[in-house]
Amino acid sequence: MEPKIVEKDQIILVGFSFYGDPFAESDGWTEENEIGRLWRRFLAYWAENADRVKHLRGGDLSYEVHIGGYEETDSMGHYEVFVGMEVAELEDVPVQLLVKVLPPTRYAVFTLRGEQITSDWPRTIYDEWLPGSGYESAHDYLIELYDQRFKGLENLAESELDICVPVR
Amino acid sequence: MSQIVSICRAIDFVEDNLREEIAVADMADAAGYSLYHFCRTFNSLVHHTPYDYLMRRRLSESARELVETDKRIVDIAFDYRFNSPETYSRAFKRMFGVQPSQWKERERLDRRFLMPRLTREHLAHVNAGDYLRPVLEERDVFQVAGLMTLVADDGETVSRLWEVLARELAGVEDADYYGITWYPAGWEESGVFYMAGIEVEVVDSANPGLVVKAIPPLTYARFIHRGARGDLPLTLDYVYQTWLPKSGERLVYPLEIVCYGRELDATQPDAEWEVFIPIRRT
Numbered sequence: 001m002e003p004k005i006v007e008k009d010q011i012i013l014v015g016f017s018f019y020g021d022p023f024a025e026s027d028g029w030t031e032e033n034e035i036g037r038l039w040r041r042f043l044a045y046w047a048e049n050a051d052r053v054k055h056l057r058g059g060d061l062s063y064e065v066h067i068g069g070y071e072e073t074d075s076m077g078h079y080e081v082f083v084g085m086e087v088a089e090l091e092d093v094p095v096q097l098l099v100k101v102l103p104p105t106r107y108a109v110f111t112l113r114g115e116q117i118t119s120d121w122p123r124t125i126y127d128e129w130l131p132g133s134g135y136e137s138a139h140d141y142l143i144e145l146y147d148q149r150f151k152g153l154e155n156l157a158e159s160e161l162d163i164c165v166p167v168r
Numbered sequence: 169m170s171q172i173v174s175i176c177r178a179i180d181f182v183e184d185n186l187r188e189e190i191a192v193a194d195m196a197d198a199a200g201y202s203l204y205h206f207c208r209t210f211n212s213l214v215h216h217t218p219y220d221y222l223m224r225r226r227l228s229e230s231a232r233e234l235v236e237t238d239k240r241i242v243d244i245a246f247d248y249r250f251n252s253p254e255t256y257s258r259a260f261k262r263m264f265g266v267q268p269s270q271w272k273e274r275e276r277l278d279r280r281f282l283m284p285r286l287t288r289e290h291l292a293h294v295n296a297g298d299y300l301r302p303v304l305e306e307r308d309v310f311q312v313a314g315l316m317t318l319v320a321d322d323g324e325t326v327s328r329l330w331e332v333l334a335r336e337l338a339g340v341e342d343a344d345y346y347g348i349t350w351y352p353a354g355w356e357e358s359g360v361f362y363m364a365g366i367e368v369e370v371v372d373s374a375n376p377g378l379v380v381k382a383i384p385p386l387t388y389a390r391f392i393h394r395g396a397r398g399d400l401p402l403t404l405d406y407v408y409q410t411w412l413p414k415s416g417e418r419l420v421y422p423l424e425i426v427c428y429g430r431e432l433d434a435t436q437p438d439a440e441w442e443v444f445i446p447i448r449r450t
Contacts, residue, residue, distance in 0.1 A: 021207055021211070021217045021219070022207075023207055023208050023211035023212065023217070024211065024217045024220075026211060026212065033208075033211075066204065068203075073193075073203070074191045074192065074193035074203070075191040075192060075193070075219075076191075076192055076219040077192035077193075077196075077203060077206075077207045077217060077218055077219055078219075079203075079204075119205075120201050120202055120205035121202075121205075122202035122203070122204045122205060123200075123201060123202035123205060126202065127202070
């Protein structure tokens with residue numbers, strides 16, 4: 001897996017958030033977990049209210065951001081998952097939406113295909129690629145970028161997903 | 169299967185470090201996974217979060233020490249890496265429903281409620297299918313005729329009881345076989361009451377050498393045990409240690425009922441037995 005290195009300006013997102021161990025309630029026999037629930041909650045809201053959000057950009061691109069670096073991230077496996085859409089600026093944001101501002105940074109962008117999407121790619125990226133890359137992790141988050149190339153978990157073989165890892 | 173092997177490495181790591189300051193990230197390292205992938209895989213195979221499993225193992229070992237040693241509660245709390253006796257008491261009460269001091273006074277252990285060290289066999293058993301997902305079932309009163317005794321060994325008494333019962337019941341057909349266990353207080357020392365029997369409609373049709381027991385109307389969580397008789401403890405560990413705390417239900421009687429169906433053949437490797445755990449009085 002070789003990444004593209006790209007510079008990105010600050011990214012402003014509006015969306016919904018979960019904090020904790022997102023798999024705590026799933027009993028292993030269902031796909032049900034907090035990330036899936038978060039997406040359903042967000043998409044249901046978005047279907048009704050997208051036109052209330054001004055300065056949308058990014059078209060059909062949607063963001064899933066995993067944010068660690070909390071005191072409990074390492075000790076308990078708790079982290080934040082934020083899902084949302086990009087806006088160019090903030091104006092009259094509906095109160096239901098949270099705002100997340102990602103700093104301007106350089107990203108290593110990996111394209112995952114098919115089975116790679118459900119593999120342990122964070123390990124491949126952080127433990128195998130990063131140490132020999134000449135880069136280091138710049139921030140405690142990463143972005144999963146979903147667009148029309150992602151056809152759903154049931155069509156994994158035809159799907160692609162971009163992972164953006166902040167580096168310096 | 170290789171996932172189970174990796175998760176077992178994390179479980180072994182927990183066992184080696186129960187009294188050390190370890191984090192879920194260290195468990196992930198032991199498994200060779202990223203934290204994200206580890207949490208996801210661990211939950212899906214073990215049905216506990218890694219942190220929940222770690223805490224339950226620590227609390228279970230501490231509970232054993234409370235009863236089996238003369239150590240002070242505060243020392244045990246710090247030994248198992250709780251920040252204060254208060255944090256320890258709260259966590260202890262959440263898992264066992266009583267304070268550590270109350271548990272110590274009992275001077276007994278009910279190992280059904282201790283989280284065992286999970287093994288590869290546990291994980292393989294739990295992940296062999298979704299038959300361990302229970303169904304809630306209301307049952308009216310029913311009667312079982314058979315033989316009952318106090319069992320304090322590892323199964324020899326139970327096997328003998330079934331042999332004797334088979335002779336007593338020679339000629340009986342079309343009846344469901346039941347194994348009923350009652351855990352009296354202090355059963356770890358005294359043993360459990362075990363009844364081997366068949367369901368009967370009419371009491372006076374039963375052999376007068378048999379005892380008859382009426383099981384009151386109850387709502388049960390009914391699980392399917394699939395596997396050999398010897399694997400039944402794996403199913404029961406799952407029921408008491410994983411399903412029960414997650415479900416928010418509680419046992420209304422220390423009673424465990426296994427229905428073997430019409431044919432009792434404990435040597436079949438793919439037997440399917442029903443396990444009933446009473447969770448509500450009706």
